[in-house]
Amino acid sequence: MNEIVDDKLCTFAIRPTLRCFERVGTDQPSPCGQPAAWHRPGRLWFESGFYCAEHRQPDDVPAAGLLPVRRVHVTLDVYLAATSCQAPQAQAEAVARLEAAVKAVGGCLEVSRVISTFGKYQAQPAPGARPGDVGIVE
Numbered sequence: 001m002n003e004i005v006d007d008k009l010c011t012f013a014i015r016p017t018l019r020c021f022e023r024v025g026t027d028q029p030s031p032c033g034q035p036a037a038w039h040r041p042g043r044l045w046f047e048s049g050f051y052c053a054e055h056r057q058p059d060d061v062p063a064a065g066l067l068p069v070r071r072v073h074v075t076l077d078v079y080l081a082a083t084s085c086q087a088p089q090a091q092a093e094a095v096a097r098l099e100a101a102v103k104a105v106g107g108c109l110e111v112s113r114v115i116s117t118f119g120k121y122q123a124q125p126a127p128g129a130r131p132g133d134v135g136i137v138e
């Protein structure tokens with residue numbers, strides 16, 4: 001049985017994978033965060049939550065239908081060194097890497113703008129490089 005969902009809540013079009021609420025770890029517990037397919041409706045002072053197959057309880061119900069979910073939306077700028085000097089290839093590779101990284105934590109990446117800039121970069125010598133090696137300026 002689903003919880004009653006307030007009519008004032010919007011229905012998300014962008015729906016990242018539900019993630020497990022279970023706290024894991026002993027020193028500084030943090031949420032499990034794995035994909036969650038089970039719902040534990042809130043009762044009394046316990047809040048509603050979602051759980052993965054490993055952390056579900058026998059009374060949990062399948063997470064299906066319209067459910068109240070808090071979705072986090074982070075707006076940020078990410079800078080990556082390009083893997084190509086050509087803008088289209090560099091930008092496509094960077095977006096693909098970010099999509100994979102965000103997907104790995106259960107998120108959806110919505111790209112609103114991608115730009116790249118060609119400029120000078122003050123690089124640090126590789127570990128073990130010595131003054132006098134080709135390309136090292138003292």
Ligand SMILES: [Zn+2]
Pocket residue numbers: 020021022032033034051052053054055
């Ligand atoms: Zn879990």
